[in-house]
Amino acid sequence: MSSSRRRRLSPPPPQLPDDAIRDILLRTPPDDPRRLFRASLCCKPWRRLLSDPAFCRTYRELHRRTPPLLGFIHNKGSAEKPHHCVLVPTTPFRPPGGTHRPNWIVxxxxxxxxxxxxxxxxxxxxxxxxxxxxxxQWRMLLPDFQYGSWSATVLCAMDGCDHLDCHGGPFLVAFAGLNKLAFASVYSSVAGEWSDTIFAEYPDTAMEQYPGMEYMRFMDSGLGFSVLMGKTVYFPSNMSNRILEYNIAEKRLSVIDTRFQEYQQHIVLVMAEDDGVLVFAGVKESSLHLWSREVGEDGAVAWPRHSVIHLDMLVPRPGCWTTPDWDGISGGLLVGSADGVIFLSTHVGSYMVDISSGKARKLTNMRFTDKIIPYVSFYTIDHARGIKHHCHEHLGPST
Structure with missing residues (x-):
């Protein structure tokens, strides 16, 4: 009997048990959602397994520490499209309704x-x-109040939610800002209305210092990027380097003074570490400076130096740190942050920098954008539409 005949008569390799296949698929990295969709096209048993809500839930729980960055959103403007925002995917994910949102800013x-x-x-x-x-999509009006500079953020409103799959659930919109006083309010999707506005004394009169604040309110430049810790939202103010602390559960608003005036002309933001410590960040020339907040037993707040990161070593591009921006300042601007990641906008484009690994990745050639908002979420097969269609087109029907 020929060797080719013997090969044809050889029994097929034994199939892996279903539990083993499940354990292997559960360990598929979440950074490229296309992997799971391609696996679902291999055969009907795999498709049933990957489409099972119990599998999808276990998958999200296993990777809860590493939810993928599906894309980032930034604002754009041109003569043809004066104001719009764009979701730029960093994975094969595509929103079913398209990536552009004309006449909206993020x-x-x-x-x-x-x-x-x-x-x-x-x-x-x-x-x-x-x-x-x-x-x-859910639509609403701003609360009925005369505003100066303001900012807002959205968060899940479900008690005890782990935020691994809270799509379509109740949400809150926290709204805070500065006028003669600091003010805050919160919108509940369950109640369908805004809460009563609360106020707090503010150390200086921002409207008198910056008479152009009426324009600034529309561009949302007065307040920076918010950070959520529990039920407390922190809004850093770019105009005066102070932070609004809004405790939604206790309906309490207070002002934190950072005393870092030398970073006033740059975007500043607040990050939260795993232990609940707030971190203030600012760019000065080609260095990123970080401070952590410490609260003493007497309630006094101190900001000891956390670290200094030399950005010219991470993004060594000619002209990146020496060419002035529109205010004549050399260096880059902080325009966003996520868990352990910052977004920098420079004269030669925008970058994503991982602080712990020291790796930088260029996101776009657009120079000096006002903000980059990361979109982080799991995109498993129980939610997906766009990737599934894309895989069918390229790989054909499953068996």
């Missing part, structure tokens, strides 16, 4: 949702909460 993103603001403002609608994965 404010923030959290818990699988994105908060958009109408620009120019509309008489009947000003805020939209958008879920890019399901393409659901």
């Amino acid at each position: 404010l923030d993103s959290r818990h699988g949702r994105v908060l958009l603001y109408s620009f120019p403002p509309k008489p009947d609608i000003e805020f939209v909460v958008w879920d890019p994965i399901t393409d659901e």
